[in-house]
Amino acid sequence: MKITLFCTSLLMLVGGCSENAAVTDNISLQEVAAEAPAMKEIATNVDDKAYSGNAGTADTEYRQMVIKNANLAFETDDLEATAKRINAAAQKFGAQVQSDSESNTNYSLSRILVLRIPVNKFDLFIDEVAKGVTYFDRKEISAQDVTEEYVDLDARIKAKKTLEARYLELLKKANKVSEMLEIEKELSAIREEIEAQEGRLRYLKSRVAMSTVVIEFYKHTEQQAGATVSYGSKMWNAIKSGFNGISTFFIGVLYLWPFILIFVIVFILIRKRIRKKSNKI
Secondary structure (H helix, E strand, O other): OOHHHHHHHHHHHHHHHHHHHHHHHHHHHHHHHHHHHHHHHHHHHHHHHHHHHHHHHHHOOOOOOOEEEEEEEOOOOOHHHHHHHHHHHHHHOOOOEEEEEEEEEOOOOHHHHHHEEEHHHHHHHHHHOOOOOOOOOEEEEEEEEEHHHHHHHHHHHHHHHHHHEEEEEEEHOOOOOHHHHHHHHHHHHHHHHHHHHHHHHHHHHHHEEEEEEEEEEEEEEEEHHOOOHHHHHHHHHHHHHHHHHHHHHHHHHOOHHHHHHHHHHHHHHHHHHHHHHHOOO
16 A cells, blocks of 8 residues: 555656646747747837937947048149149048049040048148149038937947847747747848948948048130131031031931831832732723
């Protein structure tokens, strides 16, 4: 009898342990299933919450971020000398020439330089360029404050990275393949947003650190100064223009030769039929 009671107690104890283990596993899976939708809601609202949480400290944590640009245009007597002077100033203040283009019209010769210069040397460079200029036809200097956008992006990136870490922890708890796939899908979307926002942040940093300066300088030609075109030159230009017009017309006709051929064949067939009818009458 004692042996029977001992065996019965032992079986009840083992069964209880198994049931507790099953309950523990069940709770783990329920936590994962319950937490996943909550994480989705966090992912939807995290941007606004994160920014509102960091906005109050923006002034103390971030310096002012300003993008400076300049657009200058002026007349010069010597294009080459002016270009050398600007390039010398660029080397002096650590500027980089992004592009250098020239154009020639019937009225003027012009050259356009696009430079990137460290923002702390921006004003010094503009003053150096202005030394050899009598007056500017165009002098536009702009300053765009992007501090708010910079703070916003930085806060959102931090919040997204925090959310990414929470999803990674959730991924460790997941036991089902469907749960893992759902969490990895959310992780992929978060990482894409982080990369896009980090790219925008790098762009803003680059634009703030290096200002863009566009300089156009030109020289009037003799024709603009008052030289007249002879009557014979005008006639010759008119003849050349007429010849070019005729050439363009014939080239256009050549492009239409299939339609012209079809039209001729149809015309011949219709003419033959009309002649046959006339002969019968």
